Amino acid sequence: MHIARNWRVKHQRYSLTGEICHHCGAKVFPPRDVCPECTQPAYEPVRLSGLGEVYSFTTVYEAPTGFEAQAPYHLALIKLVEGPMLTAQLTDVDPNEVRIGMPVEMVTRKLSQEGDEGLIQYGYKFRPRIQAKAA
Amino acid sequence: MRNVAIVGIGQTPVGELWEKSIRHLGHDAVVAAMHDAGIETADALYVGNMLSGELAGQEHLATLIADFVGLRGIEAAKVEAACASGAAALRVGVMAVASGQADVVIVAGVEKMTDTPIDETTAGLALAADQEYEVAEGATFVALNAMLMQRYMHEYGVSHRDFAPFPINAHANARNNPFAMFRSPITLDKYEKATVIAPPINILDSSPVCDGAAAVVLVPLERAREFGRHKRIVRVAASVTATDTIAIHDRRDPLFLEAAYLSSQRAYAQAGLGPEDIDLFELHDAFSIMSVLSLEACGFAPRGRGIELGQSGAITLGGKIPITTMGGLKARGHPVGATGIYQVVEAVQQLRGEAGANQLPHAHVAMTQNIGGSGATIITHILVGEE
Ligand SMILES: [Zn+2]
Numbered sequence: 001m002h003i004a005r006n007w008r009v010k011h012q013r014y015s016l017t018g019e020i021c022h023h024c025g026a027k028v029f030p031p032r033d034v035c036p037e038c039t040q041p042a043y044e045p046v047r048l049s050g051l052g053e054v055y056s057f058t059t060v061y062e063a064p065t066g067f068e069a070q071a072p073y074h075l076a077l078i079k080l081v082e083g084p085m086l087t088a089q090l091t092d093v094d095p096n097e098v099r100i101g102m103p104v105e106m107v108t109r110k111l112s113q114e115g116d117e118g119l120i121q122y123g124y125k126f127r128p129r130i131q132a133k134a135a
Numbered sequence: 136m137r138n139v140a141i142v143g144i145g146q147t148p149v150g151e152l153w154e155k156s157i158r159h160l161g162h163d164a165v166v167a168a169m170h171d172a173g174i175e176t177a178d179a180l181y182v183g184n185m186l187s188g189e190l191a192g193q194e195h196l197a198t199l200i201a202d203f204v205g206l207r208g209i210e211a212a213k214v215e216a217a218c219a220s221g222a223a224a225l226r227v228g229v230m231a232v233a234s235g236q237a238d239v240v241i242v243a244g245v246e247k248m249t250d251t252p253i254d255e256t257t258a259g260l261a262l263a264a265d266q267e268y269e270v271a272e273g274a275t276f277v278a279l280n281a282m283l284m285q286r287y288m289h290e291y292g293v294s295h296r297d298f299a300p301f302p303i304n305a306h307a308n309a310r311n312n313p314f315a316m317f318r319s320p321i322t323l324d325k326y327e328k329a330t331v332i333a334p335p336i337n338i339l340d341s342s343p344v345c346d347g348a349a350a351v352v353l354v355p356l357e358r359a360r361e362f363g364r365h366k367r368i369v370r371v372a373a374s375v376t377a378t379d380t381i382a383i384h385d386r387r388d389p390l391f392l393e394a395a396y397l398s399s400q401r402a403y404a405q406a407g408l409g410p411e412d413i414d415l416f417e418l419h420d421a422f423s424i425m426s427v428l429s430l431e432a433c434g435f436a437p438r439g440r441g442i443e444l445g446q447s448g449a450i451t452l453g454g455k456i457p458i459t460t461m462g463g464l465k466a467r468g469h470p471v472g473a474t475g476i477y478q479v480v481e482a483v484q485q486l487r488g489e490a491g492a493n494q495l496p497h498a499h500v501a502m503t504q505n506i507g508g509s510g511a512t513i514i515t516h517i518l519v520g521e522e
Contacts, residue, residue: 009267030268036385055389056289058281058333060273064258067273075278075333077286077384085384087269087279100289111271121271 006121011045013123016106018084020046029084050106051129052080057090057098066112066121074098078126092127103129136233139371140359141518143172143241143352144480149316149468152346157191157247160348161200164476165243168350169204172362177352178237179210183224183244184472185217189259190251200243210237217263218421219507220244221475222376222514225351229374232353243350244476256344260471263508265382277341277422279383279509281333284424287390288335291439295335298423299326300445302339302465305420308452309462311492312481316345316468340423342469349476351483366522367487372500373402373517381511394513395432395504402502402515403434410434413517414498415485416456417478419506420463429504430456433515452493460485460493475505479516486520 011017018029021042026035028042035042055077063071074090076098090098091109104126111121145167147160155163161182169175182197193199197211216223221244228242248256260276269279288294302321309315321339329337352362359368377397383389403409410433418433420426430441435456449455461467461481464474482501484490490498501518 005267012268036380056282056286058278058285058336060275060278060333062254062257062275062332063273064261064270064275065254070273073273075272075274075282077282077389085389087272087274087382087384089273100286111273123271 003119006119014108016048016050016124017045018048020044027082027084029080029086048080048082050124052078052104052126054098054100054102054104055079055085056100066114069113076126078104089125090127091125097128105129137235138356139229139232139353140356141351141369141371141479141483142354142359142362142365143168143174144350144483145171146314146349146477146480147347148314149345149347149470149477151249153249155346157187157193157196157245158199158203160247160346161196161243161245162203164245164348164350165200165204165241168241168352172352173364174239174352174362177206177209177239177241179228179231180206180241180243181224181227182211182213183221183242183475184213184246185215185220185263186246186248186259186471189262190256191247196245200245216512217507218471219475219505219512219514220472221477222503222505222516223475223512225475225479225516226374226376226514228353229371232355238355238358240353241350242353242476243348244473245348246470246472247346248344248470249346253344268384269382275333276509277336278333280422280424281336283383283389283428283509284335284422287424287427290390291442293442296323296327297442297446298340298427299323300450301420301423301426302326304445304450305459305463305465308460308493309466312461312467315462315466316343317462317466336422342421342464345468345470347468347470347473347477349473349480351476351479365487367520369483369486370519370521371516372408372519373405373515375401375405376512376514377401379511381508383509390428391438392428392432392510392513394510395429395506398513398515399433399504402517406517406519408500408517412500413456413502415460415482415495415501416458417460417463417482417501417503418458419474419504420459420465421469421506425506426458428510429506433504452495457495460490460495475503475514478503478505479518482518486518
């Protein structure tokens with residue numbers, strides 16, 4: 001359930017929309033309306049590029065409820081090119097290929113499912129960056 | 136403000152205590168602490184607990200326990216700060232006595248984690264993380280710590296094996312603690328072959344899911360001699376809480392526990408002491424990596440070199456900075472909301488000279504540190520034993 005809880009974050013989940021601080025220029029994700037760099041108000045939405053690199057990673061073998069179908073999966077901290085870091089799953093990746101510093105790009109995928117009849121959540125995951133597209 | 140003393144301690148064994156409900160665990164620890172302090176009543180009871188609503192279906196916990204120990208009528212309230220709930224409750228108790236609002240305060244930490252299936256307990260623990268931006272992406276508590284450990288190994292060029300001295304030390308110390316969950320020693324070989332849960336973290340890097348309760352009795356220092364029959368009085372020389380972002384990804388430098396740095400620096404200032412004065416450190420070894428990051432942030436080692444305190448033996452009972460002297464979270468066990476009080480109970484045992492086979496010869500100043508989430512709430516206490 002929790003429909004409203006997920007609906008509220010749709011711009012963040014589907015289009016990686018953060019905020020820009022006009023005082024110091026910092027890009028902010030997740031949006032928090034206050035710039036974490038200079039503590040000034042930061043309200044203006046900005047869509048982030050979805051490009052970044054792996055800061056760290058692990059593999060989740062014992063998945064929480066709703067994520068069982070995908071286990072095992074790679075979870076990573078992604079450092080975005082605009083500066084902010086976020087937590088996301090890696091997808092479409094060869095397990096032997098995952099390393100710290102690996103360039104990645106955002107894609108939209110199914111995140112979790114509440115049982116057979118429950119809500120399906122979609123959102124961002126990251127895959128190895130496809131060079132041709134980036135160029 | 137008045138100085139505060141700890142004049143009573145009590146604890147239950149830690150483990151899978153199926154025959155005890157959460158109220159009975161709380162009861163046993165509180166009664167033991169009251170007996171140790173020689174008191175029949177108190178002005179207030181503060182209970183540190185994280186998951187009673189989620190896992191036991193019971194909130195309003197402090198009032199329930201107050202009634203069950205025969206203290207109906209007194210002030211009671213539960214305090215929650217994830218895995219730091221125990222120390223957060225202690226801090227409330229210290230403020231109540233220091234301010235003069237109360238004279239005799241009981242602080243308990245209670246947690247019941249083994250009644251529920253493991254996936255429910257795991258989901259409960261994940262409540263300490265950011266629901267919208269960590270948990271919604273599939274993060275578990277162990278996975279978040281695993282990413283810190285992975286990055287540490289990458290940044291400082293250390294191997295997983297280099298962390299082994301931390302759980303080995305914890306298990307060695309738990310051997311002589313009758314309240315500990317795991318009293319059998321482990322070897323390097325066993326550590327290296329342990330089942331991996333979220334690489335690089337394996338089962339022996341992680342503290343166990345378990346039940347337990349512990350309690351202390353606080354009074355104004357000037358009245359401490361009226362309570363208990365103990366040769367040494369334990370003074371609370373510092374009590375400090377500091378915070379950081381809940382989500383690891385929101386931190387400028389995920390490998391630096393800023394809240395541990397802030398709370399320990401403020402605690403050193405309050406006590407008029409420094410890291411070189413600390414005789415033992417009951418730190419929050421929920422995962423091996425947390426021990427290392429905590430030692431670095433609290434000034435016991437430079438960045439990237441906390442791991443060497445394990446290799447050199449400095450963290451053992453005979454070393455320069457003994458940690459987890461009664462088994463720590465790893466081997467005594469980590470009943471989350473109770474842990475902060477267990478740490479203090481064990482520190483008091485050391486300062487009183489009641490630590491049995493694990494007694495340190497020169498235990499005058501002890502530091503305890505309880506961590507909520509993956510470094511978001513960090514509470515540091517410094518305790519001093521006085522003749
Ligand atoms: Zn700014």
